[in-house]
Amino acid sequence: MANGNSNVDLKQVFGENVFNDEVMRERLPKNVYKALRKTMDEGVPLDPAVADVVANAMKDWAIEKGATHYTHWFQPMTGITAEKHESFLNTVSEGKAITEFSGKALIKGEPDASSFPSGGIRSTFEARGYTVWDATSYAFLKEDEGGLTLCIPTAFCSYTGEALDKKTPLLRSMEAVSKQALRVLRLFGNTTAKRVFATVGAEQEYFLIDKDLYLKRKDLFFTGRTLFGARPPKGQELEDHYFGSLKDRIANFMRDLDYELWKMGIPVKTKHNEVAPAQHEIAPIYENVNIATDHNQVIMDTLKRVANRHNLACLLHEKPFAGVNGSGKHNNWSLSTNEGQNLLDPGKTPHENAQFLIFLCAVIKAVDEYAEILRASAANAGNDHRLGANEAPPAIVSMYLGDQLTEILENIEKGNGTEKKEREYLRVGVNTLPPLPKDASDRNRTSPFAFTGNKFEFRMVPSSASIATPNIVLNTAVAEVLSEIADRLEKAKDFNEEVNNIIKEIYKNHKRIIFNGDGYSEDWVKEAERRGLKNINNTVDALCALISDKSIKLFAKHGVFTEVELRARYEIKLEExxxxxxxxxxxxxxxxxxxxxxxxxxxxxxxxxxxxxxxxxxxxxxxxxxxxxxxxxxxxxxxxxxxxxxxxxxxxxxxxxxxxxxxxxxxxxxxxxxxxxxxxxxxxxxxxxxxxxxxxxxxxxxxxxxx
Ligand code: ADP
Ligand code: MG
Structure with missing residues (x-):
């Protein structure tokens, strides 16, 4: 079993149960490997002939490892993952088993999925949905008491192509942001990047309690949170739990958890005690958002499974206990080219910095313009106890940039480009732009959307939910602003002048979203109101933004959601x-x-x-x-x-x-x-x-x- 791990060779263990690049290279004919790699790296469609070869190699590998079953592993709108296990057994001939796994079975599955929420989509069209292999996310073996199962990351659609899951629109939004970011990059002279990925590292908070105690509470068992409970004599006021040394029982659990996750190729790196008693955090190294989302689902699932093995119960609810902090998921987000350039990393030269400021401004405008949809993407009943409840981030969407960056943008805005006064101010795209602060590290923990040096951290995301929706919104909103920027720059007579104008304009029109002060204070609530920022403190109100005209237009334009899909999602969320x-x-x-x-x-x-x-x-x-x-x-x-x-x-x-x-x-x-x-x-x-x-x-x- 997994916990015989007193001496773990991390390098050997990591990815042991993943049909990863190394395994593919080893087991696939060169041309098949190349074709598959192209699909994974550049998003080109997979040739069905290739799929047969891949399926067979995958099956042999899985069976050698001890697997008997495979499953199309998908993420319906319940927010958790779904799996229906099929054995590799195909026919029996003269009493002997013959195993088979065809390309067809790999690529497409047809679960009788009529009990998953569809928001009315399926009843209007077809009763059944189908699942399609997402070749951009590695297949892996999941190990539990029932043995090893080959999990094939999969998208889930209706027969008429409507997305019935969280993965499909996420992939579409990645496509959208990649396309628009590449347009902008080309204008800055980058001719080699083939794709831009949204990268995400999701820090996951959770509570661990003794399972025997957990089973004595129906509220925890049925709802994930305590519905009653008098305040104990001590809460979190002494702040002695945060980063405190780990108790043996917890350390044991965490070690087992790390080991399980590493085997599945999940690069978990950080673990520590959190602010509230019994609260902890686990964080992986960032990956592209599709993989990060899959991995976060596996992390949540594994947290529960491993806890159980240690006679513990893992609570992923946003607010299991009144009076102490709740749990969130800090969604660290950035954009990176396939060549590894982080587009939100300030560069060394004025030219790089102009490009950085353009991408930064794209995020500023996107967050201001689409704040309500972003807020909706973090809404659920559990989070209503958190957002705006004087802990974690407030319900008002604002952005922290830090004083240095804010000052630079202020100066750019003030420069009017004519008189000699101009020299006192910054101009972008020319040599006077000074080096930008590299380590503008975020010391402000009260902001819901904070720039942390080379990425943004969206802190509203609920601990129990999939990170897909917030990232779909972020990717699409940023794609939209980048497309507007590209439209302008493509037509510009003087490129540098236009870059300068865009930064100035965006900062001027959207600086109301920037707030570097204390997000928990009463003053901020008033100030935000004065600035016209919305303070939406409950799920029902928040969800309305999903079906606003602005939202329908945005998602339709970038091919991420049709109006039908959006309305379906809105209904599902309300019902939930x-x-x-x-x-x-x-x-x-x-x-x-x-x-x-x-x-x-x-x-x-x-x-x-x-x-x-x-x-x-x-x-x-x-x-x-x-x-x-x-x-x-x-x-x-x-x-x-x-x-x-x-x-x-x-x-x-x-x-x-x-x-x-x-x-x-x-x-x-x-x-x-x-x-x-x-x-x-x-x-x-x-x-x-x-x-x-x-x-x-x-x-x-x-x-x-x-x-
Ligand atoms: P903190 O707890 O101070 O917020 P951590 O270092 O624990 O910071 O977590 C930061 C998370 O951000 C990690 O998951 C890390 O991999 C991730 N991260 C770092 N760089 C990027 C990036 N360019 N894009 C997305 N996520 C990133
Ligand atoms: Mg963080």
Whole structure:
């Protein structure tokens, strides 16, 4: 099993279970290898004749490694991955098994996928979807208690070609940004780059708690977060967990996790304790966004699996515990040519720096212009507890550039290009442009979108969600601005002059998005409002941006989403929100009625018995403590019961409601979520006064500190 890893040879282990370049080169005929490589590097379509050869080599390799099954591994709109395992067994001849895996089976699969959310797309066209091999992401072997399975990264579409997954539009958005970035690069004289990749390194936060304790909490089990829980005496105020030394049990888990991920070729590099007690982080080295997205899905899956093996439960929810930090996913994003030039890395020469500033400005404009769609891409019910809740990033999209870069852009904006005053200011594309700060490292942790020297870090992304959607939006929005820039530069008479004008204009028109101060402060909320920046603090409102005219136009123009696909996604997200809140409300009612109320009644009976027993023995002292306690218990119990009945009634009403999906989601947000908060108040008060041995589920202190 995987954990016999006392002496790991990292070089040997890494990619051991991946059908990677080395294996391909070794096992494929030269011409087949070359054709496949071209598909992977340049995105050219794969010749079906090549696929047969690849499939066979893949099968032989997988079987030699001990695999018996393969699966088209895909990412439907549930946000998690889906797999249906098929054995390599093809026919049986005279009692003997014959294994086969054809190019056809590799390239295309047809899962009976009618139970995946499609937002109405499939019912209108075809009941079934089909899966297509994404040859740009390596196939790998996944190892679990069921053995080894060959996983083939796959896109999932309807028969009429609509995307039913997260991968298809991501690939389309990569195509869009590559195309437009290349146009700009050519204008700057780059004739050799063949493709531009969006690169992403996603830092994943998570909580680890003891599994026995986890199983005693229905709320964690069903909803991923605690719906109740009185504040423990200690939270994160001492800041003694962040980067603290790892406890043995956690260190053991992490080592096992690293090993599992390395085997699957996932370059995880960093691991540490995070701010909240029981919170941790894992981060891989960045890769192209398609691979990074696949790998992040595998990381989430493996976190849960390995935790289980260590009798731990891994919580990926954005806010498992009230009162301490929640979890996010820091999406580090940049653009890089296939030759390895990072386009967001300030260069050494004025010419390189002019190019850098153009790409930087493209991101500035994209984030300002499409802020609401970006915000929508980070929306889910869990993140509503995080964004704007005085931790992690605020719900307002703004950008941190740092003082030095901001000053440079300020100076460029001020230069009017005529009088002698101009010499005091910067001009781009000529020799007066000084070296740009290389290490403008980000010391501002409160910004949702921060420039960190050679990449941007988008910090709003929810910890439990796929990183596909935020990157689809980023790629497409930046592609759009780059296309506008390319249009202008292609027509320009004086190239340097036009570069200068574009930077000036973009900075002038979009500098409202730049904010280098404290994103958590009240002042910023007011200032942002003055600047006209939106503060959208809930999922239902945030999602509207997906189907705005601006969004429909943007995604259609770059061939990333059709209007039908966008509307489908909007509906799926609204439904997902409703379902989440509904499960939370039902779990809450269940726990109150079946666990909390009976426990409190027993407590009251005990105290009542104690009072009468005491009075029988001692006459001259009143048992005032018990009397106060029993009144307190009964009062809170009455309130708890009243609020729970209200919640039940409202939930019933919302289910009867006959309006649009949007209106229904609003009711869940405004009525159900608010009612749930009231129920929690009384339950948490009771937890503070009931005998702790009697409380029906483990308390916050045990969950967060007993490991
Ligand atoms: P911090 O925790 O300070 O934000 P880390 O070094 O832990 O920083 O994480 C930064 C992440 O950014 C890593 O995953 C790293 O690989 C990634 N990264 C670095 N350079 C790039 C780049 N050019 N494009 C995308 N991601 C990058
Ligand atoms: Mg970070």
């Amino acid at each position: 929100y409703i379902k989440h809140i509904n499960v939370e409300a039902r779990t809450m009612i269940d726990m109150v009625k079946k666990e909390i109320v009976p426990a409190v009644i027993k407590e009251i009976t005990d105290v009542a018995n104690s009072i009468s027993a005491f009075k029988n023995v001692v006459k001259e002292i009143e048992p005032t403590t018990q009397i106060e306690l029993i009144k307190d218990l009964q009062n809170n119990l009455n309130e708890l019961n009243k609020e729970t009945l209200e919640l039940e009634k409202e939930l019933e009403k919302v289910h009867q409601f006959n309006g649009t999906l949007y209106e229904k989601a609003c009711l869940f947000r405004d009525v159900i979520v608010e009612r749930m908060k009231k129920v929690r108040v009384y339950a948490d008060r009771l937890e503070m006064i009931v005998d702790e041995d009697r409380w029906p589920f483990p308390s916050y202190d045990k969950l967060m500190f007993y490991i």
